[in-house]
Amino acid sequence: MSLVQLKDLTKTFGGLVAVNDVSFNVEQGSIVGLIGPNGAGKTTVFNLITGNYVPDTGEVLFDGTNVVGMRTHRIVHLGIARTFQTIRLFQNMSALENVLSGCHCRMQSGIFSAMFRPPSQRREESAAVGRAMAELEFVGLADQWNNAAKNLSYGKQRLLEVARALATQPRFIILDEPAGGMNDHETQELIELIKAVRDRGITVLLIEHDMSLVMKVCEHLVVLEYGAVIAQGGPEEIKNNPRVIEAYLGADDDLL
C-alpha cells in the first residue's frame, strides 16, 4: 500500500518552474531515494511534502489525507518528520534538548501545568527525557546528551537531526542529504542506521548525492531533472537507464 502519494505537484517561483507535474508513490515500509542533478528540485519536493511550501497545483496524500495547505507542525503531528539539507539544529542547546523539541508534539502540558507542576506534568517530562535519551542512543549519541549541538562534529550533527526527527514518532521520515559532510566510516554507519529506522516500521524517503549509499539502501529510486520525473525504478534499473545516465551521470559509467 502506498503511504505517500504525490499527485501532479507543480511549484513555480516567479518564472522558474521548480517542480513540474511530479507524481510518485512511496510504499509503506520502503526506503525510497530521490536523486537528480543539482537544482533539479529535490529539496523543493521535500518542502512541498512538509508544508514549508504550498504547491501551485497537485496533492500530497499521506495515508489518504491531503496535507496540502496544512501548516508544517500539523503535518509533523500527522507523522511526517524531516531533516534539513543545511543543518538546522538549535545550536546553543544541548543534544538532549534538541531531541526534546521532537518530543514536543507528543506532549500535552501547557503554561498552567508548567507553573503548578501537577504530577501528570512531571510524569510527562521524565517520560519525554527517557524517550529523547532512547533516540539519542538509537543514533549512537547517548554519551553526547549534555553537549551543545554546536560542539558536535558535522557528522554527529546530522545524526542528531535524525534523532530529533525520530522523536516526533513519525511514520514517514524525509532525510535531506543525510550523508553530507560525513566520512566513509560514518557513511557506512549511516547506512545501517537508515535500515534500522526502516526496521522500526518507519518509511524513509531520502535525497542523497552519495551514489554508493543510494544504491546500497534504496529499494526504489525516483530521478528528477529540471523539476520533472524522468525515471523511476529499482537501483539496477536506474543504473542502466540511458536517460538517467545521460541526464544525471553523464557518459561516465565508472561513477557507479
Added chain:
Amino acid sequence: MMNMRTLLLFAVCLLLLALPQFLNPYWTDVFNNIGLYTVLALSLNIILGHAGLFHMGHAAFYAVGAYTTAILNTQFGVPVLYTMPLAGLLAAVFAMVVARPIIHLRGDYLLIVTIGIVEIVRIALVNDVFGLTGGANGIFGIARPMVFGFKLKKPEHFFYLIWGFCLLTIFFMHRLENSRFGRALNFIKEDDVAAEGSGIDTAYYKLIAFVLGAFWAGMTGTIYAAKMTIISPEAFSFWESVVLFTIVILGGMGSIRGVLVGSFLIIGLPEIFRDLAEWRMLVFGLAMMLMMIFRTQGLIPPPPRKYDVLAYLKEAAGAVGGGRA
C-alpha cells in the same frame, strides 16, 4: 548542593524582610522601583529573552493594566488589589489583539511595529480616549490598597508588596523556563523554521509569549497605580520600554538572575551617582557598546537546564536490547 541553594534563598528572603528597617524612605522607594522594574523586565523576558521576539513596546501593556486599575478604582470604587486579575486580563487581551497580525514579522520589523504600538497607546491616553483616561493629566486619587484590613501607604509597606510579588514572579518564571513551554520558546528563538519542522506551533507560542508577558505587565500596572496614586501617560512612554528592553539585553536574554542584576544596574546605579546626572547617558551608551562588542550574551547568561538523565541511564542498563548497539 540543593541544601546550599535553599539556604541561600532563605538568607536572601530574610535580608529582604529586614531591609526596610535599615533604609530611609527615599532608599526604600528606590528599592521599590527596582522591584517593579524587575517584575516588568521578567515579564518582557518571556517575550524578548526566551522567544527572541524584539518587542520594544512593553510599556503599552503595563499602561493598560495601570489604567484599568485606576479607572475601576476611581470611577467604580473597586478596591485596588481586586482589580489586579482584570488588569492582567485586559492587558493580555490587548496583547492578543495587537500581536496577532504582527506575530510573523521578524527582528527589526517587529521592533518598529511594537514601538508604534506603545506610541499609539500613549497618544490615545493623552487624548483622553472614551473620556476615561483623563488626558495628559492622567488619573489621580487612586485609593491606597488594603491588605487584610491594613492600609498600605508608606514606602516600606509597598516594599513588602512589591518584593513579595517579585519573588512570586521569579518562582513562576523559573518553573515556566524549565518546562515544555519554556523550551518551545527557546527553540523558536534559536531557529523558528526548525522549530516548526520539529512539530512546534510557532505562531501559537509566539502569541502566547506575548499574552503571558502582557498579563504579568498588566498586573504590575496595578501595583504601580496603587503605589503612585496618580498615573499619567508620561509614565508609559517609549523610553520606559527602552529601559526594560535594555535591562533584559544587558542582564542576559532568558536569565532571571541577569534581569535582577540588570534592574539593579539600570535603576539602582543612577541613584547612587546622582551627582553625575549629566554623565549618565554617556556612561550608559558606552556600557551598551562595550557589551555589544565583548559580551553579546549579557552579563549573566541563563544557566543550562538540568535533566535527570541518571534515572534513565540506570533503567537502560537494566533493560537488554533497548537500543541499537
